[in-house]
Amino acid sequence: MAKDVPGVLKSVAQMGFTGVEFAGYYGYTAEQLRKMLDEDHLACYGSHISLDDLSEANFEKTVAFNQTLGNKLVTVASLPGRSHKDMQGLLETTRQFNELAAKLKKHGIMLAFHNHVTEFQQIDGQLFWDAFFGNTDKDVKIQFDIGNAMAAGQQAAPFLVKFPGRLMSVHVKDHSNTNSNALLGEGDEHWADVIPLLQGRNGPRWFIIEQEDYPYPSLECAKRCLDTFKKMMGIEP
Numbered sequence: 001m002a003k004d005v006p007g008v009l010k011s012v013a014q015m016g017f018t019g020v021e022f023a024g025y026y027g028y029t030a031e032q033l034r035k036m037l038d039e040d041h042l043a044c045y046g047s048h049i050s051l052d053d054l055s056e057a058n059f060e061k062t063v064a065f066n067q068t069l070g071n072k073l074v075t076v077a078s079l080p081g082r083s084h085k086d087m088q089g090l091l092e093t094t095r096q097f098n099e100l101a102a103k104l105k106k107h108g109i110m111l112a113f114h115n116h117v118t119e120f121q122q123i124d125g126q127l128f129w130d131a132f133f134g135n136t137d138k139d140v141k142i143q144f145d146i147g148n149a150m151a152a153g154q155q156a157a158p159f160l161v162k163f164p165g166r167l168m169s170v171h172v173k174d175h176s177n178t179n180s181n182a183l184l185g186e187g188d189e190h191w192a193d194v195i196p197l198l199q200g201r202n203g204p205r206w207f208i209i210e211q212e213d214y215p216y217p218s219l220e221c222a223k224r225c226l227d228t229f230k231k232m233m234g235i236e237p
Contacts, residue, residue: 001026005033008219009040015223016230019043021169021208022069030068037069044071045206046143046169048114051076054100063107073168073206074104075143077114087124087131094135101139112141112168120152133163142166147173147210150189157193164202172229173210181215184225185232195232 001008005026012020019042025033037044047069053062054074066074076097082089101111113136119129126134133142142163146156148171160167174187185191197203209229211221230236 006036009036009042011219012222013040013042015219015226017042017209017222017226019045019206021046021048021075021206022071023048030065034068034070044069045208046073046075046112047071048077049074050078051080051096051100054104054111059103063104063109066109067107072108073110073112073141073143075112075114075169077116077143079113084118084121084123084128087126090123090128090131091135094132094140097140098137101137101141105139110139110141110168112143114143114171115145116148117152120149120154129159130162133166138163138166140166141168143169143171143208144204145171145173145210146189146194147171147175147187147212150175150187155190155193157190157197160194160197161202167202167204169206169208170198170204171208171210172225173212181213183211183215183221184209184228191232199233 005028009020022044047066049062052058062074079093083093097111097113104111113132115129119132121128123131133140144156144159144167149156149159172184174182174184174189176182176187179186198207207229209222209225211225214221216224
């Protein structure tokens with residue numbers, strides 16, 4: 001993406017992807033990106049942003065950018081340091097998320113939180129992930145990263161059903177303790193338990209294929225993972 005945004009979008013569209021999630025815009029305007037997406041018949045399935053993007057100074061600009069993209073889900077994947085310090089810090093952050101989710105909802109945009117490994121550590125005797133979503137409103141949505149949870153030693157299935165109606169997006173990614181280059185289906189995740197939940201009535205609206213280590217060129221990895229996911233889901237190629 002850093003080298004050739006238009007080329008990458010065309011490539012993933014040709015592979016059979018129907019949409020993309022952004023994590024940075026590489027200097028392009030929302031209008032330029034939307035034009036590329038439309039030309040390649042791709043939708044915007046989400047965007048990773050920072051809490052600062054939702055500050056009072058930046059809120060309207062962030063909303064306008066995502067509305068131009070046609071994006072309905074913005075996801076925060078990094079929290080202030082105080083959030084992991086103690087329960088008081090966590091509750092301050094959950095109140096902030098509740099307020100921001102309510103503001104964004106008025107503009108037709110949902111707010112989600114994306115887990116990394118640290119969300120599966122304990123905070124004042126509770127699992128951070130449980131405490132965070134247990135203290136946020138239903139309008140604060142979940143983007144669950146399966147690979148990150150597995151890296152923390154947690155199988156995804158129990159978490160995918162904990163807060164019904166809030167799971168909007170899933171990062172479909174594997175993790176292996178013995179093979180850092182494991183592609184989807186080659187790691188330690190129990191996909192036989194996960195796939196029925198992804199297909200169920202409370203399954204996510206969007207599936208984001210993600211790979212962070214590359215045994216093959218990155219675009220080839222994307223195609224291999226997409227093909228594997230389609231087989232897992234019983235989707236005709």
